[in-house]
Every structure is written in C-alpha cells, then in structure tokens.
Amino acid sequence: MLCRDYKGRKADQLVTRIDLGVVSLVTELGGHERRAAAELGQWKSRVEERKVIDASPAAVTLAAISDRRPRPGQAVVPTLHEAGLPAEEAGR
Secondary structure, eight states, rough: OOEEEEEEETTTTTEEEHHHHHHHHHHEEEEEEEHHHHHHOOOOOOOOOOOOOOOOOOHHHHHHHOOSSSOTTOOOOOOOOHHTTOHHHHHH
C-alpha cells in the first residue's frame, strides 16, 4: 500500500506515498465480503432510531445539571469518593 520513492537532484529525499490502486482493490474486496456476509445473514446494518420522550422542562433541567460528563473547556471536578476523601472528612 505504501510506495517509497526518492526525489531531489541526488535522489536523497525519501517520499512515501499511498498506492491508490491497491487501496481501491482492498475497498472492492471489502465490498464483496460485506455483500456475501449480508446474503448469508451474517451482516446486519444497524440504524439507531431516536426516541421521543415526554419530559417536563423541570426534568430536562435536572437531567442537564446532574450530567457528569465534562463539556469542552470545562474543568473536571472529582467526586469526594474519587478524590479519596473519607466520608467523615467530606463534611468539614
């Protein structure tokens, strides 16, 4: 898949390129494998369906503020348990 070549006046500069012919053959073989697996029932395409939920604005707000995933640019604050503090020291 990778081709090595040298360029420059003295052919001393290494150039590495991807051979697109080999890449297209590998892609084509993958397509044949996928089709054969689909015909044998071994390949299943999964489509995730979004589910509409009925939630009050208060429930949505509570879920948003209790979400522990960090947002971009947000500092990660460990819980007391993650910080290694015993429960009796946590109240001080």
